[in-house]
Amino acid sequence: MPDALLIDDDATQLSGLAELVEHEGFTTRTAGTLAEARVLLEERTPDVVLSDLVLPDGSGIDLLKDIDPALRTDMVLITGHASVESAIEALRIGVTDYLTKPVDLPRLKTVLTNVTRRLEMKKEIGTLRGELRKLGRFGRLIGASSCMQLVYDLIGKVAPTEATVLLMGESGTGKEIASETVHELSQRRRGPFLAINCGAVSPNLIESELFGHERGSFTGAGQRHRGHFERASGGTLFLDEITEMPIELQVKLLRVLETGSVLRIGGDTPIQTDVRVIAATNRNTSQAVAEGKLREDLYYRLNVFPISLPPLRERGGDIPLLARYFLDLLNEAEQKQKRMSDDAVARLEHYEWPGNVRELRNVIHRAFIMADDEVGLDALPEEVRAPVVPLSIDADEPLKVGTSLTEVERRLILATLAHYDGDKKKTADVLGISLKTLDNRLNLYTRD
Numbered sequence: 078m079p080d081a082l083l084i085d086d087d088a089t090q091l092s093g094l095a096e097l098v099e100h101e102g103f104t105t106r107t108a109g110t111l112a113e114a115r116v117l118l119e120e121r122t123p124d125v126v127l128s129d130l131v132l133p134d135g136s137g138i139d140l141l142k143d144i145d146p147a148l149r150t151d152m153v154l155i156t157g158h159a160s161v162e163s164a165i166e167a168l169r170i171g172v173t174d175y176l177t178k179p180v181d182l183p184r185l186k187t188v189l190t191n192v193t194r195r196l197e198m199k200k201e202i203g204t205l206r207g208e209l210r211k212l213g214r215f216g217r218l219i220g221a222s223s224c225m226q227l228v229y230d231l232i233g234k235v236a237p238t239e240a241t242v243l244l245m246g247e248s249g250t251g252k253e254i255a256s257e258t259v260h261e262l263s264q265r266r267r268g269p270f271l272a273i274n275c276g277a278v279s280p281n282l283i284e285s286e287l288f289g290h291e292r293g294s295f296t297g298a299g300q301r302h303r304g305h306f307e308r309a310s311g312g313t314l315f316l317d318e319i320t321e322m323p324i325e326l327q328v329k330l331l332r333v334l335e336t337g338s339v340l341r342i343g344g345d346t347p348i349q350t351d352v353r354v355i356a357a358t359n360r361n362t363s364q365a366v367a368e369g370k371l372r373e374d375l376y377y378r379l380n381v382f383p384i385s386l387p388p389l390r391e392r393g394g395d396i397p398l399l400a401r402y403f404l405d406l407l408n409e410a411e412q413k414q415k416r417m418s419d420d421a422v423a424r425l426e427h428y429e430w431p432g433n434v435r436e437l438r439n440v441i442h443r444a445f446i447m448a449d450d451e452v453g454l455d456a457l458p459e460e461v462r463a464p465v466v467p468l469s470i471d472a473d474e475p476l477k478v479g480t481s482l483t484e485v486e487r488r489l490i491l492a493t494l495a496h497y498d499g500d501k502k503k504t505a506d507v508l509g510i511s512l513k514t515l516d517n518r519l520n521l522y523t524r525d
Contacts (some may be wrong), residue, residue: 079196080116081189084108084128084137085155090178094127094155097182101189101511111135118143123151127176130156138172143288151192155180164499194264198237199495213398216258218251222393228255228384235297235382236262241334243379244357246386249435253317255386260313265353267366268312271282276321284326285342288333292341310350319379322366335380353378380509389430389437397422399434400428403441406454415445417452488516 085091090133095105106123108114109347111134112307114126122144128137144150145377157178169224174188201373207461213221236259237244239491244252253272260270276287289304305314316322322330333339334354356379358365389396404417430436444456490508497503505515 078102078104079120079124080104080106080191081128082106082128082463084111084112084114084126084132084140086110086129086133094180097180097185098127098189101186102193103189109133111137113457115139115143115409124196125151125153125173125189127153127155129449130154141172151187151188157205164194171333172459177364190305191264195237198262198264200401205396213395216261217254218258219399219402220392220395221398222387222391222395224387224391224393225395228386229292231382231384232259232262235384237264238382239264239353239379241353241379242355243362243381243383244355244386245362246357246359246453247433248359248390250359250388251385251434252359252386253315255384256313256355258313258359259355260315262355263313264310265312269309270313270315271309272315272317273305274317279324280323283322284329287326288329288339289341289344291341291343294341298343301341304339304341306333306350306352309352311352313353313355316354316356318358320358320360320362320370324369324372327375330370330377331375335488347464353370366519389433395424396426398438399437400425400441404445407442407445411445413445415452418454421452424457424462459506486518490515491522494519 079097079102083091083094083098083105085094085106086109091107091109095107098105103125108117109132110486111132116161117123118140126140126144128140130137137156139399141152144152151173153174153176154172155178157332169378176184176188213219214223217234218225218229218232242259244258246252256272257270260266273283273286273449275283277313285298285302285304286307287300287304289307290298292301293300318501336347337351338349358371359371362371362376362380366373366376400417400422404415407413408415425437425440432439439462440458441452443458444452447456490504493507494501495503497507501512501515505512508515
């Protein structure tokens, strides 16, 4: 049960506040002065402190110094002497919320509900971290490598907040899965999660998809359309490939992020929305800004909490874990019991995976279809099952620093041809060149 510390020098108001807070499922302790409150804080740290601003021996704000920020206790001030200046100053120095007397009951319930949700998420995230150590899983993400554990830690920190997140990583690294995990560990998880790929929608339509349009606002607009920002209100909006959004639309997006309101195409009344934005890109963001693909001001607005997702080739032993996970999903869907051979798993680990997790998932799906009871080497595509070919036929003649690229190419072609017993077609396929190119190279080597 969450714990609340209540501080007010008015005994009647303190008693009434304690009754309200206990009704919301909290245990309560009360104090009439800062000195009494500090004694109670030393006994144990509460989950939320609700304090009068003006106390006989000081200001309620002074208690912030006695609370360890790492414990993330919510601090809520209650006062009958409210002003805009005092509210701004309180929020600036770390107060969670600011209530005025007489306390508005629905507002108090909202504050306490947020505390409860934060505690639930903290417990869930802690459980997920324990699960990670055992199974290599964190929400929708799979992997036990050290670089993925760092990602999990970052998600665990940012998910309960309202901060905008910028996910970066190569195509296929799982940015949308990561964004869904952030959403599911946030206070918005009961709200909608919507995703839009800014590079997959026509430049003529993306503004309407994001912000909506009024009936008759353009040719073909036969009825009013609510955009993603409206439909995601109360939840999370994932903007994938943000650098592919038309530059002129980025100006409008920036304004929406700053004001929290959207204006439908053809409309004249701003519509207030409550949306958390998570953006993603597979581009180098600094380069995208330099090339004019991403507005610098929008970049800084989105880059509140950046998270980089590592490519699959850098994820240590995660490949077997992911491969078996995808195979288990297919077995469950098709009611099969196929297993993967050790040789197939070993070959998966040696492949470079330029398409990352997305490519691995597709390879496993194809192999599942090709295999009978066991997914072996023969079920894997050629580019994956092809062994690593040594760069020299002669083990006594290793490559040295300074070897010319022409010599490297010659030895690679000859070694590959020898490996496939002189089969030129297979050699050309593995090397990704045409038969004509291979013949030209071999003729050149013969002349030499």
